[in-house]
Amino acid sequence: MRERNMINEKIVKEFKIFRNKLIEEIYLQQYMEWLALTTSSSSDILSDIIVASTERVKKLECSQKFRNILDEIVNNPMNFDNDIYCEAKIINKRIKDNTKIYSRQLCNALLNVKRNYILAKQKNDFQIVKPFLQTFIKIKLKEEGISNYESILSKKIVEISSQQVTELFKSIKYNIPLLIATEEKVKYTNCSKEDMDKILDYLIDLVNLNERSLEIYKGDESFMVSFGTNDVKISLNYKEKNMFEFVTKSCHELGHALYEQGNNKNHNRTFLSGAASTTMHEAIAIFYEKFIGKNNLLQAFISNELLDKPECFYFTPAPTPIRINASEKNYPIHILIRYEIEKGLLDGELKVNEIEKIWKEKYKEYLGIDIKNSNEGILQDPHWFNDKFAYFPSYIVGRAYAAQLKNEIDKFMAIDEMIKINDLSSLNNWLKENIYQYGAQYGPSELLKKSTKEELNCNYYLDSLHLER
Numbered sequence: 001m002r003e004r005n006m007i008n009e010k011i012v013k014e015f016k017i018f019r020n021k022l023i024e025e026i027y028l029q030q031y032m033e034w035l036a037l038t039t040s041s042s043s044d045i046l047s048d049i050i051v052a053s054t055e056r057v058k059k060l061e062c063s064q065k066f067r068n069i070l071d072e073i074v075n076n077p078m079n080f081d082n083d084i085y086c087e088a089k090i091i092n093k094r095i096k097d098n099t100k101i102y103s104r105q106l107c108n109a110l111l112n113v114k115r116n117y118i119l120a121k122q123k124n125d126f127q128i129v130k131p132f133l134q135t136f137i138k139i140k141l142k143e144e145g146i147s148n149y150e151s152i153l154s155k156k157i158v159e160i161s162s163q164q165v166t167e168l169f170k171s172i173k174y175n176i177p178l179l180i181a182t183e184e185k186v187k188y189t190n191c192s193k194e195d196m197d198k199i200l201d202y203l204i205d206l207v208n209l210n211e212r213s214l215e216i217y218k219g220d221e222s223f224m225v226s227f228g229t230n231d232v233k234i235s236l237n238y239k240e241k242n243m244f245e246f247v248t249k250s251c252h253e254l255g256h257a258l259y260e261q262g263n264n265k266n267h268n269r270t271f272l273s274g275a276a277s278t279t280m281h282e283a284i285a286i287f288y289e290k291f292i293g294k295n296n297l298l299q300a301f302i303s304n305e306l307l308d309k310p311e312c313f314y315f316t317p318a319p320t321p322i323r324i325n326a327s328e329k330n331y332p333i334h335i336l337i338r339y340e341i342e343k344g345l346l347d348g349e350l351k352v353n354e355i356e357k358i359w360k361e362k363y364k365e366y367l368g369i370d371i372k373n374s375n376e377g378i379l380q381d382p383h384w385f386n387d388k389f390a391y392f393p394s395y396i397v398g399r400a401y402a403a404q405l406k407n408e409i410d411k412f413m414a415i416d417e418m419i420k421i422n423d424l425s426s427l428n429n430w431l432k433e434n435i436y437q438y439g440a441q442y443g444p445s446e447l448l449k450k451s452t453k454e455e456l457n458c459n460y461y462l463d464s465l466h467l468e469r
């Protein structure tokens, strides 16, 4: 028995050495990406460092010794501490999902797509990248043995079955007339940099973010990177002209930051930190964007009292061709179009040659929009040109999570009342207790069930859009 314990201790010690090296490399890469987007550091040098680090990661993950250690832990959960067991499971999954070793041919094909996508965007012409995308998909399907869309979808979004996805999009398609029926009220109030500073100070205070461990970059893109509970960085779009857009998009990033800051401190620098899944992370950000940032009381307070600027608005009858600018009601239609096209492509029913035409036809048919050029159409999202197929549905699943969480939270508190007294601590405590603190310890389905006492139920989302089902 004592001997067994000593062997296990040795395994854990070795596990931690590998794990720490991996985490260091991941942080290094994240930090380089942060520098690339927030400073004028030479992008050549940064990308050299990233590439070298990626190679070291691959080497670590391919190490037979490391894999044996992981197997030993995963196959003998009783012999190890639960945290170590969970971490080993997470790393194992990561290795399975990520270390598909691209062949040189596939690697080159993808690089060509990425490069020519940038070029195509500059020239506003899909034709430039089209042949490269065609070649890439052909090699990808063959090398990865993909026969249909479903096989990719089930790997990408673990939280929902392909059948649920099919049903969800069927509902969305059936409800298109309802989703485009109403005129959208768009609020618009001009805001200056000083206004944005004021709003940001107010929001950080409102959502109880710890300022001491938060770095904010005022740039022209919105995103978050995290190095554990005491070092979270967000970039916010300070080029934004519309105060209301600034409020909602900032709330989105603050939501991501809250998730990270709310993790269990003991999980810092381990694979247990972070989120149950990227979709769950997105769900929390969407929650803050939709239910805090878009809250009418909050917007009225910021506009009338904080900035002393009257709320202006106009009505727009026309949907936008751009996904990220779409209204909450139109949004699922944008995703439906992408879903139908990528499904067609990977099921072998659509050719790359046809997709720009089909894109235009679907925008006309579903949203009544004439797409004027490639940038406004098929080139607007980078996903397909970065090998991110079957990723779009996760945006809808994230919304479904957010709606289900909202339904549960409404049982315990009233967000409007909390906004009236400028105090969201009950909401933050609930989310911390039920979601954030677990980091990546539980998978998304398990965590959702634990926190809402129910499996994923997309009806909350469909109901929030007042759709028929």
Ligand SMILES: [Zn+2]
Binding pocket: 252, 256, 282, 285
């Ligand atoms: Zn996000």
